[in-house]
Amino acid sequence: MNPVTEAHQEWLRQWNDAGIALAAHRREELMRLSDGDALAASEALLALAATVRLSPRRLTSSGLVEQQTLFHRRPAP
Numbered sequence: 001m002n003p004v005t006e007a008h009q010e011w012l013r014q015w016n017d018a019g020i021a022l023a024a025h026r027r028e029e030l031m032r033l034s035d036g037d038a039l040a041a042s043e044a045l046l047a048l049a050a051t052v053r054l055s056p057r058r059l060t061s062s063g064l065v066e067q068q069t070l071f072h073r074r075p076a077p
Helices: 003-032 035-050 064-072
Strands: none
């Protein structure tokens, strides 16, 4: 096995181990989260949406139909 491949595999192992450790840490933090803290975090995220100005077109369309048309490469209805 050449050294570059071995180094690459070691790097991948480290990232895999880090991902597993971070997922466990995230689960533990969520388990310790109180209902009040979860509600406050949710409210903070929802409040951010109120600060974004929408174009007038967004008041009548989300753009989902146009997006699906692009994904399927079909002409718009």
